[in-house]
Amino acid sequence: MPVAIWWIRRDVRLTDNFALQAARKTGYPVVPVFIRDSRLMANSVNRRQRFLVNALKDLQAQLRQEGSDLLVRSGEPSDVLSTLVREMSAVGVYAEKDFSPFAKNRDEKVSREVPLTLTGGLTIHPPDAVLKPDGAPYTIFTPYSRKWLSLPAPFLPTSAPGDFLPSNQFPGLELLPAMDPVEGFAATREEAESRLALFLSLKIDEYANQRDRMDLNGTSGLSPYIRFGLLSPARLSLVIRQQAGYLMDGQRTWLNELIWRDFYQSILHHFPFVKYEAFQPKFRHIPWRNAPDDLRAWKDGLTGYPVVDAAMRQLKSTGWMHNRARMITASFLTKDLLINWQDGERWFMDQLVDGDTASNNGGWQWAAGTGTDAAPYFRIFNPVLQGKRFDPHGVYIRHWVPELRNLPDQYIHEPWAVPPLEQVSFGLVIGRDYPHPIVEHNLVRERTLAAYRASAG
Numbered sequence: 370m371p372v373a374i375w376w377i378r379r380d381v382r383l384t385d386n387f388a389l390q391a392a393r394k395t396g397y398p399v400v401p402v403f404i405r406d407s408r409l410m411a412n413s414v415n416r417r418q419r420f421l422v423n424a425l426k427d428l429q430a431q432l433r434q435e436g437s438d439l440l441v442r443s444g445e446p447s448d449v450l451s452t453l454v455r456e457m458s459a460v461g462v463y464a465e466k467d468f469s470p471f472a473k474n475r476d477e478k479v480s481r482e483v484p485l486t487l488t489g490g491l492t493i494h495p496p497d498a499v500l501k502p503d504g505a506p507y508t509i510f511t512p513y514s515r516k517w518l519s520l521p522a523p524f525l526p527t528s529a530p531g532d533f534l535p536s537n538q539f540p541g542l543e544l545l546p547a548m549d550p551v552e553g554f555a556a557t558r559e560e561a562e563s564r565l566a567l568f569l570s571l572k573i574d575e576y577a578n579q580r581d582r583m584d585l586n587g588t589s590g591l592s593p594y595i596r597f598g599l600l601s602p603a604r605l606s607l608v609i610r611q612q613a614g615y616l617m618d619g620q621r622t623w624l625n626e627l628i629w630r631d632f633y634q635s636i637l638h639h640f641p642f643v644k645y646e647a648f649q650p651k652f653r654h655i656p657w658r659n660a661p662d663d664l665r666a667w668k669d670g671l672t673g674y675p676v677v678d679a680a681m682r683q684l685k686s687t688g689w690m691h692n693r694a695r696m697i698t699a700s701f702l703t704k705d706l707l708i709n710w711q712d713g714e715r716w717f718m719d720q721l722v723d724g725d726t727a728s729n730n731g732g733w734q735w736a737a738g739t740g741t742d743a744a745p746y747f748r749i750f751n752p753v754l755q756g757k758r759f760d761p762h763g764v765y766i767r768h769w770v771p772e773l774r775n776l777p778d779q780y781i782h783e784p785w786a787v788p789p790l791e792q793v794s795f796g797l798v799i800g801r802d803y804p805h806p807i808v809e810h811n812l813v814r815e816r817t818l819a820a821y822r823a824s825a826g
């Protein structure tokens with residue numbers, strides 16, 4: 370009896386799944402397959418691998434409840450899939466389309482070996498559906514989002530009836546490796562659903578006011594669940610539109626963030642070179658500093674700027690960072706330290722549990738001022754003012770930089786301003802317990818502007 374293969378990559382869910390629906394529509398039993406691609410899994414185990422493997426275990430448990438299983442194989446996808454298609458007489462392989470250069474090359478190679486059908490689902494609207502009237506892609510967010518909002522609401526795949534292949538008909542199963550869960554991010558469907566329910570019932574109304582505050586838990590915390598498809602982005606957008614208060618600020622603002630996500634996927638799809646160089650040619654020759662000690666201090670949260678250090682320690686310790694903090698730390702690396710945004714992009718990808726090529730690259734190029742819809746290069750975040758505005762009482766700083774916890778609010782964003790004689794009374798000596806600022810923000814501005822001007826010519 371032939372089968373249809375559902376090739377799972379970053380769509381780890383049984384509902385609202387276009388690839389699974391397409392496999393089911395064949396009318397043949399569906400075999401859910403995960404391939405441990407050595408190129409993706411061979412490097413040291415990072416948080417995303419741990420999250421993914423644990424999410425797959427949860428999916429496997431759901432499949433077992435339906436009498437089926439998850440077929441795991443290791444190797445190069447085109448080899449693995451050719452063998453499986455032959456062994457199992459599969460009529461085809463069905464997968465969700467992914468827009469990273471790596472994924473496109475991989476899928477191109479697979480499609481030369483087996484009948485591969487790629488479906489939507491990774492974005493709410495596919496990149497090729499949100500185009501200018503002349504068919505060109507948008508490179509500025511505001512007109513992109515206007516066009517995006519003018520499109521009919523996306524539809525979800527209907528649950529096409531169809532069975533999974535019973536587990537007793539599976540060929541040999543490989544086990545998923547044992548990997549520790551990522552602390553704070555249980556990789557289960559249940560956790561994804563309860564976070565969503567909590568956000569929609571308690572937080573979304575205040576989202577527009579609170580989303581920038583690093584001291585408040587005002588955002589959804591759903592990014593890893595969206596990254597690996599435990600939640601369908603199209604479903605999220607429909608849930609928001611259906612909420613009675615769709616026109617309220619919170620709902621609109623949150624939908625706008627999901628549109629940013631689609632936008633960066635579209636940029637990566639249409640301009641794959643952004644993965645390797647600045648979107649704007651005039652900023653491809655910035656004379657970046659080679660400053661390994663400063664880069665290290667930034668990664669370790671030891672720059673002497675409390676809000677930057679709090680954020681970098683949060684990232685290293687948890688694998689997640691607040692969006693405002695991502696903007697502040699990215700600006701600090703590129704504009705204050707004049708270190709290449711690609712060094713920061715790489716470090717974020719090493720650390721983030723939600724690390725996504727498109728959103729990370731888009732965020733970095735935005736902050737560096739080199740990207741599509743960039744903050745103008747001469748706008749440089751002041752880390753002290755950002756801290757005062759978005760962590761007004763230093764709650765976020767005190768949590769992540771405990772050596773500063775006894776400082777009164779007046780000094781929490783500028784510990785270097787505490788007079789030396791007073792430092793002892795706060796249990797802190799600057800230079801011993803906490804670093805002096807590694808650069809002086811007010812002095813580096815000219816250096817940065819000169820470097821950007823030099824590149825722009």
Ligand SMILES: Cc1cc2nc3c(=O)[nH]c(=O)nc-3n(C[C@H](O)[C@H](O)[C@H](O)COP(=O)(O)OP(=O)(O)OC[C@H]3O[C@@H](n4cnc5c(N)ncnc54)[C@H](O)[C@@H]3O)c2cc1C
Pocket residue numbers: 580588589590591592593595596626627629630633690691692693695696699717721723724725726728729730732733736
């Ligand atoms: C330098 C930098 C790097 C970033 N790297 C990533 C990354 O690797 N992966 C990632 O998912 N997001 C990234 N972002 C975007 C954003 O910071 C995170 O999506 C957000 O902080 C996740 O928290 P949340 O789920 O609580 O977000 P919420 O505020 O609840 O937003 C809901 C969802 O919308 C999407 N979203 C929100 N803001 C953005 C944005 N600016 N761009 C794209 N999508 C967005 C995410 O999927 C997020 O889960 C980056 C931003 C910057 C400035």
